[in-house]
């Protein structure tokens with residue numbers, strides 16, 4: 001049914017349509033509206049049977065999901081930012097145990113300095129945890145990916161993370177087609193675990209594995225993700241047949257056919273990028289873009305096909321691998337074996353900094369001119385950081401730089417002008 | 431308190447309360463040839479391991495109480511490591527190990543799954559060592575209590591992180607030597623504290639059932655597990671399990687050491703319902719703490735100096751306080 005609603009509400013409804021049996025909730029901005037929406041659906045009886053558990057931490061959230069999933073229930077949780085790091089150990093454990101848990105990540109930066117706004121640092125921190133990671137471009141895709149995620153997880157016996165940009169998607173009101181229960185039931189069968197903790201068939205799960213078998217276990221996790229490379233497009237195609245629209249898949253190219261320049265990004269920023277591509281195409285520039293829907297597994301072959309003929313690739317990345325640069329570009333180079341394609345890594349939008357069309361266009365044009373650095377930081381206040389580096393050169397000091405930068409910028413920035421040290425985000429919900 | 435029949439202890443002179451003297455229907459679970467052997471032989475625990483003994487008795491009693499309808503979540507630690515070196519397993523119950531700190535939460539998840547699937551006959555036990563319970567697993571444990579989830583949590587307290595080589599936990603007793611509280615310097619061994627009493631903290635959650643037990647009295651342990659499994663909601667059982675390796679006691683003295691802990695008052699054995707103490711195991715033959723401490727090399731430094739002697743006196747004061755607080759000696763009995 002078409003409706004105008006908040007992204008989080010739409011996702012809550014989509015998750016409910018998947019009939020999760022155990023939901024674990026621990027609040028963190030910007031994920032809160034999703035678990036609040038589900039709380040209402042469970043408490044009102046609209047989603048039943050379902051156990052909704054208000055846990056005491058994200059670590060417990062993932063651990064309860066592990067117990068529930070291992071005992072044969074369809075389990076779901078959602079988190080973001082500090083929350084996913086707080087549960088990190090259990091995130092790895094869930095995949096190691098082969099549990100098909102689905103988790104939404106309302107992507108948000110990681111502190112310090114504490115910051116509640118959007119970037120991808122949180123999901124990136126757990127990219128090697130053995131989960132499938134799907135990134136939604138829009139709220140419609142977020143809804144659709146959740147429905148696919150449960151099926152994918154259960155077919156592969158592997159957990160799936162659906163990543164949606166905090167605020168930009170979670171809090172945006174958009175037109176969304178929320179499917180009917182009949183449609184979802186037709187697509188997503190009941191969960192039948194292959195193995196579970198069950199007194200009728202008692203097994204030992206989670207044994208200690210030594211050097212003689214550990215490599216093989218890890219290899220198999222990788223091999224399964226390679227299987228997912230086949231399954232994800234099939235699932236997107238099946239989804240299209242049942243629901244009448246395409247969502248998901250590995251990569252979503254936009255006007256790439258003859259493009260000499262291709263921009264690659266994760267998540268909602270693709271919408272803005274596509275607008276810029278349209279404008280530049282109108283001006284005669286051969287440019288296209290590709291949205292990476294699946295970051296894990298990384299679709300090297302599919303992406304290589306899309307990028308094949310381009311002479312330059314620009315990655316717009318909402319996370320910084322401190323000390324080297326790009327996460328996406330680093331992975332993407334694997335798709336370009338033996339090619340001399342130029343790759344430009346552009347770090348953008350960290351901590352919620354707006355990624356504007358104007359800045360994107362400037363960046364793309366600089367790349368085409370050949371004046372863009374291989375690693376650049378879009379809309380960085382270069383003067384402010386240079387002044388700080390000068391100060392630090394003059395007098396060695398320890399401790400955080402955040403307050404120095406805020407002081408330097410003066411009382412004109414943000415609502416935080418009156419709070420001097422530890423309250424740069426005064427008034428925001430953390 | 432443990433036996434429904436008036437058995438006179440002088441008939442056997444031991445705490446085993448010779449099953450021969452009991453009616454078949456009230457004999458111990460372990461004496462039953464049909465017992466489950468939940469933690470089966472062949473595991474790799476050290477000789478004389480109190481934890482292996484406690485876990486075996488506890489789970490066999492639980493399996494009998496719930497007709498075998500049991501699933502178990504286990505924290506990382508000796509119990510997990512010695513029982514499941516892949517591809518072997520000593521468990522004859524449905525058993526899952528996830529992490530060190532999350533056994534209580536995994537138990538919650540299992541209980542939620544069983545409830546949502548309408549399998550209300552299947553019951554859940556979560557278990558771990560003292561480190562996995564009173565330190566790193568404490569948040570998950572308290573959360574499980576506070577929500578009153580239908581899980582029995584069993585802590586096997588050997589008073590240190592044994593699996594990693596005997597480091598101090600917050601259950602390590604005053605003065606004890608561990609690998610991280612070495613018996614060197616001005617104040618050798620562990621700090622002289624009162625410890626963190628998790629049974630009392632559990633009671634502060636007003637959950638249906640909390641009890642302490644010891645491998646010194648296995649019949650009492652069985653009875654408490656049985657009782658716990660007949661109640662729903664969050665339950666907590668704290669079992670004192672000597673570790674010969676970590677404590678430096680003779681592998682043949684596990685039961686004796688455990689008994690002296692209880693008989694000196696250092697380890698009070700009691701039970702509580704909804705936050706109120708409802709039962710205590712009286713001390714039969716009170717002993718000074720020296721008798722308990724001297725059997726263990728982790729306390730040997732205390733007996734070498736006058737300062738050490740003063741510390742033993744402080745430990746005796748802890749025992750005396752326990753005895754007064756829990757009423758472990760009948761009024762008027764000689765101190």
Ligand SMILES: Cc1ncc(C[n+]2csc(CCOP(=O)(O)OP(=O)(O)O)c2C)c(N)n1
Nearest residue numbers: 506507508530559560561562590591592593
């Ligand atoms: C998060 C984490 N921290 C530390 C460890 C290392 N570790 C494994 S078992 C263990 C000690 C367990 O002690 P306890 O819970 O008292 O059980 P015991 O071995 O004494 O029976 C430790 C520290 C771990 N596995 N995970």
Ligand code: SF4
Nearest residue numbers: 475476479508673675
């Ligand atoms: S170290 Fe202690 S707890 Fe661990 S197996 Fe040996 S005796 Fe048991």
Ligand SMILES: [Mg+2]
Nearest residue numbers: 559560590592
């Ligand atoms: Mg221990």
